Amino acid sequence: MHIQGISLLALAEEFGTPLYVYDTQKMLEKLTLLKQSFQSQKLKIKYAAKALSNISVLGFFKKQDIGLDTVALEEIHLGLEAGFAPEDILFTPNCVSFEEIKEAVALGVVINIDNIAILEQFGHYYGSSVPCCIRINPHLVAGGNSKIQVGHIDSKFGISVLQMRHVLRVVKAHQIKVTGLHMHTGSDILEADIFLRGAEILFEAAMEFPDLQFLDFGSGFKVAYKSGDITTDIAELGEKIGKAFEDFCQQYGRSLEIWFEPGKYLVSEAGYFLVAVNTIKQTPATVFAGVNSGFNHLIRPMLYDAYHEIINISNPEGTPRLYSVVGYICETDTFGVDRKITEIREGDVLCMRNAGAYGFSMSSQYNSRLRPAEVLIYNGKAHLVRKRETMEDILKNQILIDYEKA
């Protein structure tokens, strides 16, 4: 397997395993498709940093002239470090303190408010001097996996669309300048029609806010994890939402910007996770391939039952056999069950696909294991963008008490 002409196996040899590899060409391809699908609108894309927050990935998207969606003060700092202008960064936190919001305002980013209590504090503190965006929960149940649905009635995200009268009271009382309305109903929304239903709810709410500059439809584009998976048809989405948006703008009396915050869509397919096989273990039930990684490096299969295709890049021509691919963590950390993979031998390098989004960014030091290195391929060249951790990183902030003296 090659990326921009570079062999994945050669990268595993050069940089060692476990290793995350990212293909900027793929990111660009996705970005271009999204842009083309909304050509006739004033489109702004805010890359959702949490999907893959390596500073060189952020820098790559900065170079493509798009903005950033952040959910933590630390992500804002990373974005600024990567070169984003504060006004191109949207801050969409949930359940953070008002202190954190004040710090974000001081940094000059756009604030997205998802709680009436915070909106009141914001209005009380800033009045009309700092504009903001309001995150609405349209109560759409989107996507099949309940762990990544965030628009339902029990969700902690957003201000319920049923509370709009209260929102308007607060906005009026404090003369808050609301320049954007936002919704994000979670990952893995399949269809343009669900998006459209959410859009309609946002359009209706928007009529009450005269100062709007943009409507932000969040993300939730569904990505293919295995062949045959249904994905969001971006062109269809562009056509349907684009048309509805134009109709809305006419009714609103002004043309607004249309924003999206894709994370997974831009980086998932661009990522490859390379691991080495430590052992082959036959049990009465199955054949395990045990690799030098676990949910400390890629937690999606265990957390979300996510499917990641696994390929033996050391033996691509071997006879396919059935394997359960598991990690080395003392915990159930199964990457895949009953996978047909070309014969696996000790030392072979396996490649897990679609590992760009929520792979490294959700990794941990569980079992006091080191986090992997990250390599980014740009212009046909491999760049190390994060060094593999060392024992020093594990010990860095720990303090051993001197029990003889304490």
Ligand SMILES: *Cc1c(COP(=O)(O)O)cnc(C)c1O
């Ligand atoms: C996580 C998140 C996104 C990105 O979601 P993806 O499924 O990765 O595209 C966008 N907006 C907000 C507010 C988020 O929390």
